[in-house]
Amino acid sequence: MVGHGGAMGSASWAMSTEVLPISVRSFGVSFSTSAFSFSAFLIILTFNNGEPSIGLPWAFLVYSMGSVGQGVLIMIFAPETHGRSLADIENYWDAYN
16 A cells, blocks of 8 residues: 555646646546545455465565556556646647547
């Protein structure tokens, strides 16, 4: 849980404030916070039941692969925001509407 919250889990909060336009930011932040809480719940729920059956190393490997998968999805689908203004980011998202 600490690894998830300190690494890939916090990406949901950073992405919503960094990428979303102001018009949908409140919904995006609430959605990303809910997704983070749900994923933390799933990690806690599955660890208690799954770790005794597959062992500790395999449990950590499964969770690590999930974090790697999440990182790959963010790198593919999230636009680069470094050096862009908020207006540039909003124009990026307006192109898809």
